[in-house]
C-alpha cells in the first residue's frame with residue numbers, strides 16, 4: 001500500500017463484512033505500522049462483529065487502529081450522524097503520521 005493511512009468502508013452483509021472486503025484485506029501489502037480506521041454501514045444490526053473482524057485482521061498485520069464509525073440506515077435517513085462524523089475524521093487529522101501537522105510543529 002502506498003498510503004500512510006487506510007479507511008476501510010463497507011456495508012454489513014449477513015452480520016459480517018462482505019467477502020470482497022476480506023479479499024481486499026488479504027491482498028494488502030506493505031501495511032505494517034500504517035494507520036487504519038473502519039467505517040461500516042448496516043440496515044439496523046448494531047452488532048460489532050464486522051468491525052471486530054476487520055480490526056482483528058489488520059491488528060495482526062501490524063497496523064495501528066485509529067478509530068471506527070458505524071452508521072445504520074435509520075440514522076442516515078434521520079440525519080443523525082452530525083456528531084459522530086467529525087469525531088471519526090478528527091482521529092485521522094491528529095494522528096502521528098500526519099506530515100503537514102509535523103511540519104507545522106517543527107517551524
Ligand SMILES: Cc1cc2nc3c(=O)[nH]c(=O)nc-3n(C[C@H](O)[C@H](O)[C@H](O)COP(=O)(O)O)c2cc1C
Pocket residue numbers: 010011012013014015016041042043044045046073
Ligand atoms: C446481501 C445483503 C445482506 C445484508 N445483511 C445485513 C445484515 O446482516 N444486517 C444489517 O443490519 N444489514 C444488512 N444489510 C443491509 C446493508 O448493510 C445496508 O443496505 C448497507 O449498509 C447500505 O445501507 P443502505 O441500504 O441504507 O444504503 C444487508 C444488505 C444486503 C444487500
